[in-house]
Amino acid sequence: MNKKITTSALLSVSAMLLGCNNSALLSEPAAKSKVTTGAANISQTKDIVSLQQHFAEHFKIGTALSRAQILKEFPQELVAAKAHFSTFTPENSMKWERIHPEPEVYDFLASDALVAFAQENNQELVGHTLVWHSQTPDWVFENDAGEPLTREQLLARMEQHINKVAGRYKDKIFAWDVVNEAFNEDGTLRESKWLEIIGPDFLAQAFTMAQKAAPNAKLYYNDYNLFKPEKRAGVIKLVNDLKANGVRIDGIGMQGHYALDYPDLSQMEDSIIAFAQTGVEVMITELDISVLPFPEDSEQGADVGLNVELQAKYNPYVNGLPLAVEQQLADRYKQLFTILKQHSDKLSRVTFWGVSDRQTWRNDWPMTGRTDYPLLLDRELKVKSFVTEL
Ligand code: G3I
Numbered sequence: 001m002n003k004k005i006t007t008s009a010l011l012s013v014s015a016m017l018l019g020c021n022n023s024a025l026l027s028e029p030a031a032k033s034k035v036t037t038g039a040a041n042i043s044q045t046k047d048i049v050s051l052q053q054h055f056a057e058h059f060k061i062g063t064a065l066s067r068a069q070i071l072k073e074f075p076q077e078l079v080a081a082k083a084h085f086s087t088f089t090p091e092n093s094m095k096w097e098r099i100h101p102e103p104e105v106y107d108f109l110a111s112d113a114l115v116a117f118a119q120e121n122n123q124e125l126v127g128h129t130l131v132w133h134s135q136t137p138d139w140v141f142e143n144d145a146g147e148p149l150t151r152e153q154l155l156a157r158m159e160q161h162i163n164k165v166a167g168r169y170k171d172k173i174f175a176w177d178v179v180n181e182a183f184n185e186d187g188t189l190r191e192s193k194w195l196e197i198i199g200p201d202f203l204a205q206a207f208t209m210a211q212k213a214a215p216n217a218k219l220y221y222n223d224y225n226l227f228k229p230e231k232r233a234g235v236i237k238l239v240n241d242l243k244a245n246g247v248r249i250d251g252i253g254m255q256g257h258y259a260l261d262y263p264d265l266s267q268m269e270d271s272i273i274a275f276a277q278t279g280v281e282v283m284i285t286e287l288d289i290s291v292l293p294f295p296e297d298s299e300q301g302a303d304v305g306l307n308v309e310l311q312a313k314y315n316p317y318v319n320g321l322p323l324a325v326e327q328q329l330a331d332r333y334k335q336l337f338t339i340l341k342q343h344s345d346k347l348s349r350v351t352f353w354g355v356s357d358r359q360t361w362r363n364d365w366p367m368t369g370r371t372d373y374p375l376l377l378d379r380e381l382k383v384k385s386f387v388t389e390l
Pocket of ligand 1: 361
């Protein structure tokens, strides 16, 4: 049975621990909040509790933290994060372009702070991410003359980066998303500089290097749209090939960038079952459910390369979320968590991609400046009322 305590009591304790003024915390308007009035207010509840406690008997609950949150620019978000989540992922701070922007330049400010924060609070940290086609500077793939590196040169650069970054936190970080988003929707490997220059074994090479640099960290593959049968098959083949070649992989992260009508949750369930059968851990990572209409001719999922011009018809809830749509969101989350709880024996973690609706990448993808409501905490950092039913 989960022990229920009031949100305000919980926030009082957390605020004291962080040295914040609790009354200010509870009453302060959200720094970036665009919506605090009207129908949106109905979504607030009093009797939850902390998300991590609410779901404790099923799985660990995590969130992504932005650089600004990690560096305490939004102390209320950190208080909420500490209260509600037991595992953290840096939203951007450990991506190559951030942590290693130039050949001889590393920026460990935010990642060191996050590692310290997680350690102080006894929370798990998942590093994100060592090898990705996106957010990786062009210089990584070129020599000083701007010519493409050879396979051996790029492997050496990959190893040097992994040693430096994963090695720095080798006994302090719980797990790494070693490779991120290497597959196309049809289950073939995505065209990328990694594939082009190194070849298809770049994944095995990355996992091998991560294992050497951080032998005690768990090693994961992470991707979106893994509910799709073709993409699922590609990832299962990857896991089996790695294992057959003696390369350790400990888990598959299924990003959950979903919407009210996307995806077919029975396909997601099939993937959880199929991935678990490979013998590795399965996790829902990057969970959020957008309530906004999606441009008809664009591919849903989480391709960060997609950028559509802002149009009012795709941004209908600027002044608050109508009750009927909030009910749809509640129903969708209930359907999703019914399935996740049924398979909690296979799921080690459910991580949301952000703390609250006021700071979620969903407000800016696939077009910037929208008002979305995809998470379980609203813009005032209050738990939405339907969460008691999850
Ligand atoms: O911090 C700068 C700011 O200084 C600048 O003024 C502004 C101008 O555009 O950009 C800000 O950086 C943005 C950053 O998010 C922080 O908001 C970047 O442009 C933007 O590209 C970046 O987007 C991130 C995206 O990955 C690309 O790295 C999102 O925050 C992050 O949520 C998203 O996360 C990815 C996962 O890593 C992998 N799976 C998909 C997921 C969602 O796209």
